[in-house]
Amino acid sequence: MLRIAVIGTGRIGRMHAENIAAHPRAALAGVYDIHTPSAAETAEKLGVTRFDSAEALIASKDVDAILIASSTATHADLIEAAVAAGKPALCEKPIDLSLARVNACAAKIKGTSVPIMLGFVRRMDKGHAGVQAAIASGQIGDLHQVIITSRDPDMAPDAYMEVSGGIFRDMTIHDFDMARFMLGEDVTEVSATGSRLVKPGLMEKLGDYDTVTVVLKTASGKQAIINNSRRAVYGYDQRVEAFGSKGMAISENHAMTKVRLFNAEQTEAAPPLLNFFIERYDDAFAAEIGAFVDAVENGTTPPITFEDGRQALILAEAAIRSVAEGRTILTKDIG
Secondary structure (H helix, E strand, O other): OOEEEOOOOOOEEEEEEEEHHOOOEEEEEEEEEEEHHHHHHHHHHHOEEEEOOOOHHOOOOOOOOOOEOOHHHHHHHHHHHHHOOOOOEEEEOOOOOHHHHHHHHHHHOOOOOOOOOEHHHHHHHHHHHHHHHHHHHHOOOEEEEEEEEEEEOOOOHHHHHHHHOHHHHHOOOHHHHHHHHHHHEEEEEEEEEEEOOOOOHHHHHHHOOOEEEEEEOOOOEEEEEEEOOOOOOOOOEEEEEEOOOOOOEEEEOOOOOOEEOOOOOOOOHHHHHHOOOOHHHHHHHHHHHHHHHHHHHHHHOOOHHHHHHHHHHHHHHHHHHHHHHHEEEEEOOOO
């Protein structure tokens, strides 16, 4: 049993802790959060140790590996501490909001054999992974375009938006990673546009956007088109489409049930989409723990690496610059 301790017991950290506790080849070794009541509640519910500090958790002889679900500003420091202690880590995205800090972290852990996995959980979704498999197997021929739709059901609280790092680093970064997963090639060009249509006042104040479109291009000409909105009144909109020379593969939205209603007033009326990312990617989050355990036990490279996280942030920085300067940005000029 791989003994994994969790740093950060907010909603994502608690979910991860429960998934670790439920995994047949993992054991929850304890939790820590700077907010003591949250950590205490989680520890009591799951019957595990509440550590008094992240340092004590990482140093504990009863902890084999670490899951980092604390605030973004702590991620790079904790990854470095985990590597120094020789303990594998699964870290939520992003590594940091600063590419310079991520690059510094990369330099510090360079050459390590300690597995570091990034939490881009959408790669673990069966539908999205199925589209990537269809591309890799040649079922749709030569890949031409990937179209990624990702729209949240509503704006996050203002207090969160103020520290999120902006839509490209916070929300679109998932889609940057998904585009790289699907394209199978490095992105060389980034063109982005942003609008303030949902909460224009707040977005203007933050210098951010709530509605964005990004076009990515590889050296061979493959394209990925990403469209995001912070508010979709019909639910959590998550779709991936891959179009190639011989066909197309699509990963569709998930609804509350698969029932479709046909009557005199409506045709194929469907129930609402799932309205929360933890529900939509519930199976993927569980699979993520399994993939991490596999990598540690087998001594293999994790399916989503530190470098994947760094590359996604490079695309986010290129998109930010593209909107600001109104032009296409070459990724070689970033980082």
